Amino acid sequence: MKEHILAINLGSTSTELAIYKGAEELWQEQISHSTAELAKFDRVNEQLPWRQELIIDSLVAAEVEIKELAAIAARGGAGLDALPGGVYSIDEVMVADLKAAKNAEHASNLAGIIAFELSQEYKIPSFVVDPITVDEFPLVARLSGWSKLPRRCQSHALNLKAISRNVAEDLNRELTELRLIGVHLGGGFSIAPIKEGRIIDVNNANQQGPYSPERAGGLPVMQLVDYIYAEEPTKEELQKELIVQGGLASYLGTNSGEEIEERIKDGDAQAELVYQGMIYQLAKEIGAMATVLKGEVDAIFLTGGLANSDYLVQEIIARVGYIAPVRLYPGAEEMKHLAQGVGRVLTKVESAKDYDRARKSFNQRLAEYEQWDIQWR
Structure with a gap:
Protein backbone atom coordinates (compact mmCIF):
# COMPACT_ATOMS: atom_id res chain seq x y z
CA MET A 1 0.00 0.00 0.00
CA GLU A 136 -16.54 28.99 13.88
CA PHE A 137 -17.64 32.50 14.90
CA PRO A 138 -20.74 33.14 16.99
CA LEU A 139 -23.06 35.71 15.47
CA VAL A 140 -21.89 38.52 17.76
CA ALA A 141 -18.33 38.22 16.41
CA ARG A 142 -19.53 38.93 12.86
CA LEU A 143 -20.67 42.47 13.56
CA SER A 144 -18.20 45.07 12.33
CA GLY A 145 -19.99 48.34 13.06
CA TRP A 146 -21.28 48.76 9.51
CA SER A 147 -24.07 46.50 8.27
CA LYS A 148 -22.64 46.37 4.74
CA LEU A 149 -19.35 44.83 5.91
CA PRO A 150 -19.71 41.76 8.16
CA ARG A 151 -16.50 40.48 9.73
CA ARG A 152 -15.03 37.40 8.10
CA CYS A 153 -13.08 34.67 9.81
CA GLN A 154 -9.75 34.15 8.09
CA SER A 155 -6.78 32.91 10.06
CA HIS A 156 -3.83 30.56 10.20
CA ALA A 157 -6.40 27.96 11.30
CA LEU A 158 -4.25 24.95 10.43
CA ASN A 159 -1.43 25.90 12.79
CA LEU A 160 -3.71 27.34 15.48
CA LYS A 161 -5.68 24.11 15.68
CA ALA A 162 -2.57 21.92 15.54
CA ILE A 163 -0.84 23.80 18.36
CA SER A 164 -4.05 23.83 20.39
CA ARG A 165 -3.91 20.03 20.34
CA ASN A 166 -0.27 20.18 21.43
CA VAL A 167 -1.12 22.49 24.34
CA ALA A 168 -3.88 20.15 25.50
CA GLU A 169 -1.49 17.20 25.35
CA ASP A 170 1.25 19.10 27.20
CA LEU A 171 -1.19 20.18 29.92
CA ASN A 172 -2.63 16.65 30.07
CA ARG A 173 -6.12 18.02 29.55
CA GLU A 174 -8.88 17.60 27.01
CA LEU A 175 -8.95 20.28 24.32
CA THR A 176 -12.69 20.64 24.86
CA GLU A 177 -11.95 21.83 28.43
CA LEU A 178 -9.49 24.58 27.50
CA ARG A 179 -9.73 28.30 26.80
CA LEU A 180 -6.65 29.44 24.91
CA ILE A 181 -5.35 32.47 23.06
CA GLY A 182 -3.38 31.37 20.03
CA VAL A 183 -0.89 33.77 18.46
CA HIS A 184 0.55 32.84 15.05
CA LEU A 185 3.52 35.04 14.15
CA GLY A 186 4.45 34.74 10.48
CA GLY A 187 4.40 37.13 7.52
CA GLY A 188 0.91 37.90 8.80
CA PHE A 189 -0.45 37.52 12.33
CA SER A 190 -3.46 35.62 13.65
CA ILE A 191 -4.51 36.21 17.26
CA ALA A 192 -7.44 33.98 18.22
CA PRO A 193 -9.41 33.06 21.34
CA ILE A 194 -9.91 29.28 21.13
CA LYS A 195 -12.74 27.89 23.22
CA GLU A 196 -13.16 24.13 23.46
CA GLY A 197 -11.15 23.66 20.27
CA ARG A 198 -13.13 26.22 18.25
CA ILE A 199 -11.74 29.50 16.91
CA ILE A 200 -14.49 31.84 18.12
CA ASP A 201 -12.88 35.12 17.03
CA VAL A 202 -9.72 36.29 15.27
CA ASN A 203 -8.25 39.35 13.66
CA ASN A 204 -8.37 38.84 9.92
CA ALA A 205 -4.62 38.86 9.23
CA ASN A 206 -5.08 40.74 5.95
CA GLN A 207 -7.40 43.41 7.28
CA GLN A 208 -7.39 43.89 11.05
CA GLY A 209 -5.26 43.69 14.14
CA PRO A 210 -1.57 44.54 14.57
CA TYR A 211 0.75 45.30 11.71
CA SER A 212 3.15 42.48 10.90
CA PRO A 213 6.25 41.95 8.76
CA GLU A 214 4.13 42.48 5.62
CA ARG A 215 0.56 43.45 6.58
CA ALA A 216 -0.58 46.96 7.41
CA GLY A 217 -3.16 45.65 9.88
CA GLY A 218 -6.00 47.87 11.11
CA LEU A 219 -5.69 51.43 9.79
CA PRO A 220 -7.33 54.79 10.56
CA VAL A 221 -10.39 54.42 8.32
CA MET A 222 -11.04 58.05 7.36
CA GLN A 223 -7.34 58.71 6.70
CA LEU A 224 -7.34 55.68 4.41
CA VAL A 225 -10.42 57.02 2.59
CA ASP A 226 -8.71 60.40 2.15
CA TYR A 227 -5.55 58.70 0.85
CA ILE A 228 -7.49 56.67 -1.72
CA TYR A 229 -9.32 59.71 -3.08
CA ALA A 230 -6.18 61.85 -3.13
CA GLU A 231 -3.73 59.33 -4.61
CA GLU A 232 -6.22 57.25 -6.64
CA PRO A 233 -4.30 53.94 -6.50
CA THR A 234 -5.70 50.97 -8.41
CA LYS A 235 -7.22 48.17 -6.37
CA GLU A 236 -4.23 45.96 -7.16
CA GLU A 237 -1.73 48.64 -6.16
CA LEU A 238 -3.48 49.31 -2.87
CA GLN A 239 -3.80 45.62 -2.01
CA LYS A 240 -0.10 45.12 -2.67
CA GLU A 241 0.83 48.05 -0.44
CA LEU A 242 -1.41 46.90 2.40
CA ILE A 243 -0.90 43.13 2.29
CA VAL A 244 2.56 42.54 0.80
CA GLN A 245 4.45 45.78 1.39
CA GLY A 246 2.83 46.97 4.63
CA GLY A 247 3.96 46.66 8.24
CA LEU A 248 7.69 46.32 8.83
CA ALA A 249 8.35 46.29 5.08
CA SER A 250 6.59 49.65 4.72
CA TYR A 251 8.53 51.35 7.51
CA LEU A 252 11.92 49.67 7.19
CA GLY A 253 12.12 48.19 3.69
CA THR A 254 12.43 44.59 4.92
CA ASN A 255 10.14 41.87 6.22
CA SER A 256 12.96 40.11 8.10
CA GLY A 257 12.69 40.17 11.88
CA GLU A 258 16.26 38.91 12.18
CA GLU A 259 17.58 41.78 10.08
CA ILE A 260 15.63 44.33 12.08
CA GLU A 261 16.84 42.93 15.40
CA GLU A 262 20.42 43.20 14.14
CA ARG A 263 19.75 46.83 13.26
CA ILE A 264 18.40 47.41 16.76
CA LYS A 265 21.57 45.90 18.25
CA ASP A 266 23.57 48.31 16.10
CA GLY A 267 21.69 51.25 17.57
CA ASP A 268 19.10 51.90 14.84
CA ALA A 269 16.47 53.92 16.75
CA GLN A 270 13.93 53.87 13.92
CA ALA A 271 14.10 50.06 13.67
CA GLU A 272 13.59 49.76 17.42
CA LEU A 273 10.58 52.09 17.40
CA VAL A 274 8.87 50.26 14.52
CA TYR A 275 9.54 46.82 16.04
CA GLN A 276 8.31 47.96 19.43
CA GLY A 277 5.21 49.38 17.74
CA MET A 278 4.44 45.96 16.30
CA ILE A 279 4.90 44.31 19.69
CA TYR A 280 2.73 46.97 21.32
CA GLN A 281 -0.10 46.28 18.88
CA LEU A 282 0.32 42.51 19.29
CA ALA A 283 -0.06 42.80 23.06
CA LYS A 284 -3.16 45.00 22.68
CA GLU A 285 -4.79 42.40 20.42
CA ILE A 286 -4.00 39.57 22.86
CA GLY A 287 -5.56 41.61 25.63
CA ALA A 288 -8.65 42.23 23.51
CA MET A 289 -9.06 38.50 22.80
CA ALA A 290 -8.82 37.77 26.54
CA THR A 291 -12.07 39.72 26.94
CA VAL A 292 -13.77 37.38 24.47
CA LEU A 293 -13.01 34.57 26.94
CA LYS A 294 -14.15 36.81 29.83
CA GLY A 295 -10.64 36.71 31.26
CA GLU A 296 -10.75 32.93 31.78
CA VAL A 297 -7.61 31.98 29.85
CA ASP A 298 -5.74 28.73 30.56
CA ALA A 299 -2.75 29.60 28.39
CA ILE A 300 -1.47 31.89 25.67
CA PHE A 301 0.64 30.19 23.03
CA LEU A 302 3.05 31.82 20.60
CA THR A 303 3.87 30.00 17.38
CA GLY A 304 5.15 30.72 13.87
CA GLY A 305 8.54 31.89 12.68
CA LEU A 306 8.83 35.02 14.83
CA ALA A 307 8.23 32.94 17.97
CA ASN A 308 11.90 31.96 17.55
CA SER A 309 12.87 35.52 18.51
CA ASP A 310 13.80 35.73 22.18
CA TYR A 311 13.68 39.54 21.94
CA LEU A 312 10.11 39.60 20.66
CA VAL A 313 8.88 36.81 22.94
CA GLN A 314 10.21 38.41 26.11
CA GLU A 315 8.71 41.78 25.16
CA ILE A 316 5.30 40.17 24.60
CA ILE A 317 5.47 38.22 27.87
CA ALA A 318 6.29 41.42 29.73
CA ARG A 319 3.01 42.91 28.49
CA VAL A 320 0.59 39.95 28.59
CA GLY A 321 2.08 37.46 31.05
CA TYR A 322 -0.35 38.61 33.74
CA ILE A 323 -3.29 37.28 31.69
CA ALA A 324 -2.16 33.64 31.59
CA PRO A 325 0.99 31.54 31.29
CA VAL A 326 2.68 32.01 27.90
CA ARG A 327 3.79 28.82 26.15
CA LEU A 328 6.19 28.74 23.21
CA TYR A 329 5.89 26.56 20.11
CA PRO A 330 8.35 28.18 17.67
CA GLY A 331 7.98 27.49 14.00
CA ALA A 332 4.83 25.68 12.94
CA GLU A 333 3.20 22.26 13.08
Whole structure:
Protein backbone atom coordinates (compact mmCIF):
# COMPACT_ATOMS: atom_id res chain seq x y z
CA MET A 1 0.00 0.00 0.00
CA LYS A 2 1.21 3.48 -0.80
CA GLU A 3 1.99 5.29 2.45
CA HIS A 4 3.85 8.50 1.64
CA ILE A 5 2.05 11.85 1.74
CA LEU A 6 3.41 15.04 0.17
CA ALA A 7 2.55 18.18 2.14
CA ILE A 8 2.63 21.57 0.38
CA ASN A 9 2.39 24.82 2.33
CA LEU A 10 2.74 28.13 0.52
CA GLY A 11 3.08 31.16 2.78
CA SER A 12 3.51 34.77 1.81
CA THR A 13 7.30 34.54 2.14
CA SER A 14 8.03 30.82 1.85
CA THR A 15 7.39 27.56 0.00
CA GLU A 16 7.51 24.55 2.31
CA LEU A 17 7.46 20.91 1.26
CA ALA A 18 7.63 17.65 3.21
CA ILE A 19 7.15 13.91 2.78
CA TYR A 20 5.51 12.00 5.62
CA LYS A 21 4.97 8.34 6.42
CA GLY A 22 2.39 8.45 9.17
CA ALA A 23 3.63 11.00 11.70
CA GLU A 24 7.26 10.51 10.61
CA GLU A 25 8.80 13.23 8.49
CA LEU A 26 11.05 11.61 5.89
CA TRP A 27 12.10 14.75 4.01
CA GLN A 28 11.46 18.46 4.12
CA GLU A 29 12.57 21.60 2.39
CA GLN A 30 11.71 25.22 3.04
CA ILE A 31 12.46 27.87 0.45
CA SER A 32 12.42 31.45 1.68
CA HIS A 33 11.41 34.29 -0.64
CA SER A 34 12.85 37.76 -0.14
CA THR A 35 10.96 41.02 -0.52
CA ALA A 36 13.01 41.69 -3.68
CA GLU A 37 11.98 38.35 -5.26
CA LEU A 38 8.31 38.88 -4.48
CA ALA A 39 8.37 42.48 -5.72
CA LYS A 40 8.73 41.14 -9.28
CA PHE A 41 5.09 40.08 -9.23
CA ASP A 42 2.20 42.52 -9.29
CA ARG A 43 -0.36 39.87 -8.28
CA VAL A 44 0.00 36.78 -6.12
CA ASN A 45 -1.50 34.55 -8.84
CA GLU A 46 1.34 35.59 -11.13
CA GLN A 47 3.64 33.60 -8.82
CA LEU A 48 1.96 30.31 -9.76
CA PRO A 49 4.33 29.10 -12.55
CA TRP A 50 7.39 30.21 -10.54
CA ARG A 51 6.24 28.49 -7.35
CA GLN A 52 5.20 25.34 -9.21
CA GLU A 53 8.59 25.12 -10.92
CA LEU A 54 10.33 25.49 -7.55
CA ILE A 55 8.26 22.63 -6.16
CA ILE A 56 8.88 20.30 -9.11
CA ASP A 57 12.61 21.05 -9.08
CA SER A 58 12.81 20.34 -5.34
CA LEU A 59 10.98 17.02 -5.70
CA VAL A 60 13.18 15.97 -8.62
CA ALA A 61 16.33 16.90 -6.70
CA ALA A 62 15.10 14.84 -3.73
CA GLU A 63 14.30 11.92 -6.06
CA VAL A 64 10.64 11.89 -5.00
CA GLU A 65 8.48 9.79 -7.34
CA ILE A 66 5.23 11.73 -7.39
CA LYS A 67 3.27 8.87 -8.97
CA GLU A 68 4.18 6.65 -6.00
CA LEU A 69 2.65 9.00 -3.41
CA ALA A 70 -0.50 8.00 -1.53
CA ALA A 71 -1.87 11.55 -1.58
CA ILE A 72 -1.04 15.26 -1.56
CA ALA A 73 -1.99 17.52 1.35
CA ALA A 74 -2.14 21.26 0.63
CA ARG A 75 -2.68 24.27 2.81
CA GLY A 76 -6.23 25.54 2.31
CA GLY A 77 -6.28 28.96 0.68
CA ALA A 78 -7.71 32.28 1.80
CA GLY A 79 -9.74 32.47 -1.41
CA LEU A 80 -12.14 29.73 -0.31
CA ASP A 81 -15.61 30.28 1.11
CA ALA A 82 -16.18 29.94 4.85
CA LEU A 83 -16.23 26.34 6.07
CA PRO A 84 -16.29 24.30 9.28
CA GLY A 85 -12.96 22.72 10.18
CA GLY A 86 -11.99 19.41 8.62
CA VAL A 87 -10.38 17.70 5.60
CA TYR A 88 -11.68 18.58 2.13
CA SER A 89 -11.09 16.93 -1.25
CA ILE A 90 -9.67 19.33 -3.83
CA ASP A 91 -11.88 19.46 -6.92
CA GLU A 92 -12.65 21.75 -9.85
CA VAL A 93 -15.07 23.87 -7.83
CA MET A 94 -12.49 24.54 -5.15
CA VAL A 95 -9.74 25.27 -7.68
CA ALA A 96 -11.95 27.76 -9.48
CA ASP A 97 -12.40 29.73 -6.24
CA LEU A 98 -8.67 29.55 -5.50
CA LYS A 99 -7.73 30.82 -8.97
CA ALA A 100 -10.26 33.63 -8.70
CA ALA A 101 -9.00 34.47 -5.19
CA LYS A 102 -12.73 34.63 -4.51
CA ASN A 103 -12.56 35.88 -0.94
CA ALA A 104 -8.94 36.99 -0.56
CA GLU A 105 -5.67 37.08 -2.47
CA HIS A 106 -2.91 35.16 -0.71
CA ALA A 107 -0.09 32.78 -1.61
CA SER A 108 -1.92 29.96 0.19
CA ASN A 109 -4.39 29.87 -2.72
CA LEU A 110 -1.62 28.55 -4.96
CA ALA A 111 -0.98 25.43 -2.84
CA GLY A 112 -4.33 23.84 -3.64
CA ILE A 113 -4.04 24.70 -7.33
CA ILE A 114 -0.60 23.11 -7.58
CA ALA A 115 -1.70 20.06 -5.56
CA PHE A 116 -4.72 19.55 -7.81
CA GLU A 117 -2.69 19.83 -11.02
CA LEU A 118 -0.20 17.26 -9.71
CA SER A 119 -3.01 14.96 -8.57
CA GLN A 120 -4.65 15.14 -12.00
CA GLU A 121 -1.41 14.41 -13.81
CA TYR A 122 -0.34 11.53 -11.56
CA LYS A 123 -3.80 10.13 -10.66
CA ILE A 124 -3.50 10.50 -6.89
CA PRO A 125 -5.93 12.21 -4.47
CA SER A 126 -5.34 15.69 -3.07
CA PHE A 127 -6.83 17.43 -0.03
CA VAL A 128 -6.75 20.56 2.10
CA VAL A 129 -6.91 20.40 5.90
CA ASP A 130 -8.42 23.08 8.17
CA PRO A 131 -8.24 25.83 5.55
CA ILE A 132 -7.59 29.49 6.31
CA THR A 133 -11.33 30.11 5.94
CA VAL A 134 -12.36 27.83 8.81
CA ASP A 135 -15.18 29.79 10.44
CA GLU A 136 -16.54 28.99 13.88
CA PHE A 137 -17.64 32.50 14.90
CA PRO A 138 -20.74 33.14 16.99
CA LEU A 139 -23.06 35.71 15.47
CA VAL A 140 -21.89 38.52 17.76
CA ALA A 141 -18.33 38.22 16.41
CA ARG A 142 -19.53 38.93 12.86
CA LEU A 143 -20.67 42.47 13.56
CA SER A 144 -18.20 45.07 12.33
CA GLY A 145 -19.99 48.34 13.06
CA TRP A 146 -21.28 48.76 9.51
CA SER A 147 -24.07 46.50 8.27
CA LYS A 148 -22.64 46.37 4.74
CA LEU A 149 -19.35 44.83 5.91
CA PRO A 150 -19.71 41.76 8.16
CA ARG A 151 -16.50 40.48 9.73
CA ARG A 152 -15.03 37.40 8.10
CA CYS A 153 -13.08 34.67 9.81
CA GLN A 154 -9.75 34.15 8.09
CA SER A 155 -6.78 32.91 10.06
CA HIS A 156 -3.83 30.56 10.20
CA ALA A 157 -6.40 27.96 11.30
CA LEU A 158 -4.25 24.95 10.43
CA ASN A 159 -1.43 25.90 12.79
CA LEU A 160 -3.71 27.34 15.48
CA LYS A 161 -5.68 24.11 15.68
CA ALA A 162 -2.57 21.92 15.54
CA ILE A 163 -0.84 23.80 18.36
CA SER A 164 -4.05 23.83 20.39
CA ARG A 165 -3.91 20.03 20.34
CA ASN A 166 -0.27 20.18 21.43
CA VAL A 167 -1.12 22.49 24.34
CA ALA A 168 -3.88 20.15 25.50
CA GLU A 169 -1.49 17.20 25.35
CA ASP A 170 1.25 19.10 27.20
CA LEU A 171 -1.19 20.18 29.92
CA ASN A 172 -2.63 16.65 30.07
CA ARG A 173 -6.12 18.02 29.55
CA GLU A 174 -8.88 17.60 27.01
CA LEU A 175 -8.95 20.28 24.32
CA THR A 176 -12.69 20.64 24.86
CA GLU A 177 -11.95 21.83 28.43
CA LEU A 178 -9.49 24.58 27.50
CA ARG A 179 -9.73 28.30 26.80
CA LEU A 180 -6.65 29.44 24.91
CA ILE A 181 -5.35 32.47 23.06
CA GLY A 182 -3.38 31.37 20.03
CA VAL A 183 -0.89 33.77 18.46
CA HIS A 184 0.55 32.84 15.05
CA LEU A 185 3.52 35.04 14.15
CA GLY A 186 4.45 34.74 10.48
CA GLY A 187 4.40 37.13 7.52
CA GLY A 188 0.91 37.90 8.80
CA PHE A 189 -0.45 37.52 12.33
CA SER A 190 -3.46 35.62 13.65
CA ILE A 191 -4.51 36.21 17.26
CA ALA A 192 -7.44 33.98 18.22
CA PRO A 193 -9.41 33.06 21.34
CA ILE A 194 -9.91 29.28 21.13
CA LYS A 195 -12.74 27.89 23.22
CA GLU A 196 -13.16 24.13 23.46
CA GLY A 197 -11.15 23.66 20.27
CA ARG A 198 -13.13 26.22 18.25
CA ILE A 199 -11.74 29.50 16.91
CA ILE A 200 -14.49 31.84 18.12
CA ASP A 201 -12.88 35.12 17.03
CA VAL A 202 -9.72 36.29 15.27
CA ASN A 203 -8.25 39.35 13.66
CA ASN A 204 -8.37 38.84 9.92
CA ALA A 205 -4.62 38.86 9.23
CA ASN A 206 -5.08 40.74 5.95
CA GLN A 207 -7.40 43.41 7.28
CA GLN A 208 -7.39 43.89 11.05
CA GLY A 209 -5.26 43.69 14.14
CA PRO A 210 -1.57 44.54 14.57
CA TYR A 211 0.75 45.30 11.71
CA SER A 212 3.15 42.48 10.90
CA PRO A 213 6.25 41.95 8.76
CA GLU A 214 4.13 42.48 5.62
CA ARG A 215 0.56 43.45 6.58
CA ALA A 216 -0.58 46.96 7.41
CA GLY A 217 -3.16 45.65 9.88
CA GLY A 218 -6.00 47.87 11.11
CA LEU A 219 -5.69 51.43 9.79
CA PRO A 220 -7.33 54.79 10.56
CA VAL A 221 -10.39 54.42 8.32
CA MET A 222 -11.04 58.05 7.36
CA GLN A 223 -7.34 58.71 6.70
CA LEU A 224 -7.34 55.68 4.41
CA VAL A 225 -10.42 57.02 2.59
CA ASP A 226 -8.71 60.40 2.15
CA TYR A 227 -5.55 58.70 0.85
CA ILE A 228 -7.49 56.67 -1.72
CA TYR A 229 -9.32 59.71 -3.08
CA ALA A 230 -6.18 61.85 -3.13
CA GLU A 231 -3.73 59.33 -4.61
CA GLU A 232 -6.22 57.25 -6.64
CA PRO A 233 -4.30 53.94 -6.50
CA THR A 234 -5.70 50.97 -8.41
CA LYS A 235 -7.22 48.17 -6.37
CA GLU A 236 -4.23 45.96 -7.16
CA GLU A 237 -1.73 48.64 -6.16
CA LEU A 238 -3.48 49.31 -2.87
CA GLN A 239 -3.80 45.62 -2.01
CA LYS A 240 -0.10 45.12 -2.67
CA GLU A 241 0.83 48.05 -0.44
CA LEU A 242 -1.41 46.90 2.40
CA ILE A 243 -0.90 43.13 2.29
CA VAL A 244 2.56 42.54 0.80
CA GLN A 245 4.45 45.78 1.39
CA GLY A 246 2.83 46.97 4.63
CA GLY A 247 3.96 46.66 8.24
CA LEU A 248 7.69 46.32 8.83
CA ALA A 249 8.35 46.29 5.08
CA SER A 250 6.59 49.65 4.72
CA TYR A 251 8.53 51.35 7.51
CA LEU A 252 11.92 49.67 7.19
CA GLY A 253 12.12 48.19 3.69
CA THR A 254 12.43 44.59 4.92
CA ASN A 255 10.14 41.87 6.22
CA SER A 256 12.96 40.11 8.10
CA GLY A 257 12.69 40.17 11.88
CA GLU A 258 16.26 38.91 12.18
CA GLU A 259 17.58 41.78 10.08
CA ILE A 260 15.63 44.33 12.08
CA GLU A 261 16.84 42.93 15.40
CA GLU A 262 20.42 43.20 14.14
CA ARG A 263 19.75 46.83 13.26
CA ILE A 264 18.40 47.41 16.76
CA LYS A 265 21.57 45.90 18.25
CA ASP A 266 23.57 48.31 16.10
CA GLY A 267 21.69 51.25 17.57
CA ASP A 268 19.10 51.90 14.84
CA ALA A 269 16.47 53.92 16.75
CA GLN A 270 13.93 53.87 13.92
CA ALA A 271 14.10 50.06 13.67
CA GLU A 272 13.59 49.76 17.42
CA LEU A 273 10.58 52.09 17.40
CA VAL A 274 8.87 50.26 14.52
CA TYR A 275 9.54 46.82 16.04
CA GLN A 276 8.31 47.96 19.43
CA GLY A 277 5.21 49.38 17.74
CA MET A 278 4.44 45.96 16.30
CA ILE A 279 4.90 44.31 19.69
CA TYR A 280 2.73 46.97 21.32
CA GLN A 281 -0.10 46.28 18.88
CA LEU A 282 0.32 42.51 19.29
CA ALA A 283 -0.06 42.80 23.06
CA LYS A 284 -3.16 45.00 22.68
CA GLU A 285 -4.79 42.40 20.42
CA ILE A 286 -4.00 39.57 22.86
CA GLY A 287 -5.56 41.61 25.63
CA ALA A 288 -8.65 42.23 23.51
CA MET A 289 -9.06 38.50 22.80
CA ALA A 290 -8.82 37.77 26.54
CA THR A 291 -12.07 39.72 26.94
CA VAL A 292 -13.77 37.38 24.47
CA LEU A 293 -13.01 34.57 26.94
CA LYS A 294 -14.15 36.81 29.83
CA GLY A 295 -10.64 36.71 31.26
CA GLU A 296 -10.75 32.93 31.78
CA VAL A 297 -7.61 31.98 29.85
CA ASP A 298 -5.74 28.73 30.56
CA ALA A 299 -2.75 29.60 28.39
CA ILE A 300 -1.47 31.89 25.67
CA PHE A 301 0.64 30.19 23.03
CA LEU A 302 3.05 31.82 20.60
CA THR A 303 3.87 30.00 17.38
CA GLY A 304 5.15 30.72 13.87
CA GLY A 305 8.54 31.89 12.68
CA LEU A 306 8.83 35.02 14.83
CA ALA A 307 8.23 32.94 17.97
CA ASN A 308 11.90 31.96 17.55
CA SER A 309 12.87 35.52 18.51
CA ASP A 310 13.80 35.73 22.18
CA TYR A 311 13.68 39.54 21.94
CA LEU A 312 10.11 39.60 20.66
CA VAL A 313 8.88 36.81 22.94
CA GLN A 314 10.21 38.41 26.11
CA GLU A 315 8.71 41.78 25.16
CA ILE A 316 5.30 40.17 24.60
CA ILE A 317 5.47 38.22 27.87
CA ALA A 318 6.29 41.42 29.73
CA ARG A 319 3.01 42.91 28.49
CA VAL A 320 0.59 39.95 28.59
CA GLY A 321 2.08 37.46 31.05
CA TYR A 322 -0.35 38.61 33.74
CA ILE A 323 -3.29 37.28 31.69
CA ALA A 324 -2.16 33.64 31.59
CA PRO A 325 0.99 31.54 31.29
CA VAL A 326 2.68 32.01 27.90
CA ARG A 327 3.79 28.82 26.15
CA LEU A 328 6.19 28.74 23.21
CA TYR A 329 5.89 26.56 20.11
CA PRO A 330 8.35 28.18 17.67
CA GLY A 331 7.98 27.49 14.00
CA ALA A 332 4.83 25.68 12.94
CA GLU A 333 3.20 22.26 13.08
CA GLU A 334 1.40 22.92 9.81
CA MET A 335 3.16 20.31 7.68
CA LYS A 336 2.70 17.51 10.19
CA HIS A 337 -0.92 18.51 10.74
CA LEU A 338 -1.57 18.51 6.99
CA ALA A 339 -0.17 14.99 6.65
CA GLN A 340 -1.95 13.69 9.74
CA GLY A 341 -5.27 15.09 8.59
CA VAL A 342 -4.97 13.38 5.21
CA GLY A 343 -3.71 10.25 6.97
CA ARG A 344 -6.95 10.11 8.96
CA VAL A 345 -8.87 10.12 5.69
CA LEU A 346 -6.70 7.46 4.02
CA THR A 347 -7.07 5.16 7.04
CA LYS A 348 -10.83 5.84 7.14
CA VAL A 349 -10.72 7.34 10.63
CA GLU A 350 -12.29 10.46 9.15
CA SER A 351 -14.18 11.14 5.93
CA ALA A 352 -13.15 13.86 3.49
CA LYS A 353 -15.74 16.59 3.07
CA ASP A 354 -17.09 17.98 -0.19
CA TYR A 355 -16.22 21.66 -0.55
CA ASP A 356 -19.25 22.77 -2.56
CA ARG A 357 -21.72 20.93 -0.34
CA ALA A 358 -20.08 22.20 2.85
CA ARG A 359 -19.99 25.85 1.80
CA LYS A 360 -23.64 25.80 0.65
CA SER A 361 -24.70 24.22 3.93
CA PHE A 362 -22.64 26.74 5.87
CA ASN A 363 -24.13 29.71 4.03
CA GLN A 364 -27.66 28.38 4.50
CA ARG A 365 -27.13 27.99 8.23
CA LEU A 366 -25.55 31.42 8.44
CA ALA A 367 -28.62 32.93 6.80
CA GLU A 368 -30.73 31.28 9.47
CA TYR A 369 -28.83 33.34 12.00
CA GLU A 370 -30.92 32.54 15.05
CA GLN A 371 -30.32 28.80 14.74
CA TRP A 372 -26.68 29.44 13.83
CA ASP A 373 -26.10 31.49 16.93
CA ILE A 374 -27.63 28.84 19.13
CA GLN A 375 -25.37 26.19 17.57
CA TRP A 376 -22.09 28.10 17.81
CA ARG A 377 -22.60 30.31 20.87
